Amino acid sequence: MKLIKSKSRVRKHGEVFTPDWMVKMMLSEPGIQKKIKDIRATFFEPSVGEGAFVTEILHQKLNHVDEISSKSEWIKNALWVVASIYGIELLTDNLIIAKQNLIEVLIEHYQKFYQKELSRKSDLYKSARYIIDNNIVQGNALTYLNNSNNLILFSEWEKREDKVSQRQFTFKSLIESDNSNQYQSTEFIKINKVYKLKIEKV
Numbered sequence: 279m280k281l282i283k284s285k286s287r288v289r290k291h292g293e294v295f296t297p298d299w300m301v302k303m304m305l306s307e308p309g310i311q312k313k314i315k316d317i318r319a320t321f322f323e324p325s326v327g328e329g330a331f332v333t334e335i336l337h338q339k340l341n342h343v344d345e346i347s348s349k350s351e352w353i354k355n356a357l358w359v360v361a362s363i364y365g366i367e368l369l370t371d372n373l374i375i376a377k378q379n380l381i382e383v384l385i386e387h388y389q390k391f392y393q394k395e396l397s398r399k400s401d402l403y404k405s406a407r408y409i410i411d412n413n414i415v416q417g418n419a420l421t422y423l424n425n426s427n428n429l430i431l432f433s434e435w436e437k438r439e440d441k442v443s444q445r446q447f448t449f450k451s452l453i454e455s456d457n458s459n460q461y462q463s464t465e466f467i468k469i470n471k472v473y474k475l476k477i478e479k480v
C-alpha cells in the first residue's frame with residue numbers, strides 16, 4: 279500500500295496512511311492485545327483511510343477466533359468479531375477500498391480455517407458484508423454528518439437467541455454524551471430492527 283496518493287490529498291485531507299509495521303507496533307500494546315482477544319470488545323477508527331488499522335485489528339481478532347473456535351463455532355465467532363469493528367471515512371474511494379480489504383481478511387481466514395473457498399453467495403459472506411456496510415461508514419467525524427448531510431449512524435448488535443438485533447444510534451449522541459452515563463443518553467433512533475444473521479452450515 280502506498281502511504282501517499284497525491285500531494286493535494288495530503289494538503290486537503292491529511293491523507294497519509296500508516297505503514298504496516300507501525301500499525302502492528304501500536305496494536306502490540308498489552309491493553310490493546312487484551313481487547314483483541316475479547317471477541318466482543320469494540321474498536322472505533324474515526325479516519326479509516328484504506329483500513330490500515332481496522333484490517334489489522336480484524337486479522338488479529340480472527341487469529342484469536344481461529345485458535346479458540348471449533349468448526350461449528352468459527353462462523354458465529356467470526357461474525358461477532360466483524361461486528362465489533364467500527365469506523366468513519368470521509369472519502370468514498372478510500373471507504374470502498376477499506377471495506378473490500380476487511381472482507382478479504384475475513385475470506386482469507388475462512389479459507390485457511392475450513393480449507394475451502396468462501397462463496398460470495400454464502401450466508402456468511404452476505405451477513406459480513408451487511409455488517410461491514412453498517413459499521414464502516416462514510417462521513418465527517420468532526421461534524422458528525424455524512425455526504426447527504428444526515429447524522430452518521432452506527433449500529434449496536436445484540437444477540438437474541440438465534441437472531442441478532444440491530445439498534446441504530448447517531449454517532450453524535452455517542453460522542454456528546456456524558457461518559458459516566460453514556461448509554462442512557464444515547465439516542466436510539468431505530469429500535470429492534472431484527473436482522474437474522476444466517477449461519478452457514480459447514
Ligand SMILES: C[S@@+](CC[C@H](N)C(=O)[O-])C[C@H]1O[C@@H](n2cnc3c(N)ncnc32)[C@H](O)[C@@H]1O
Nearest residue numbers: 291292293294295296325326327330368418419
Ligand atoms: C492520516 S490518514 C490515516 C488513515 C488511516 N487511519 C491510516 O492510519 O492509514 C487520514 C484519513 O482520514 C480521512 N479524513 C480526513 N478528515 C476526516 C474527517 N473529518 N472525518 C473522517 N475522516 C477524515 C482522510 O480521507 C484520510 O483517509
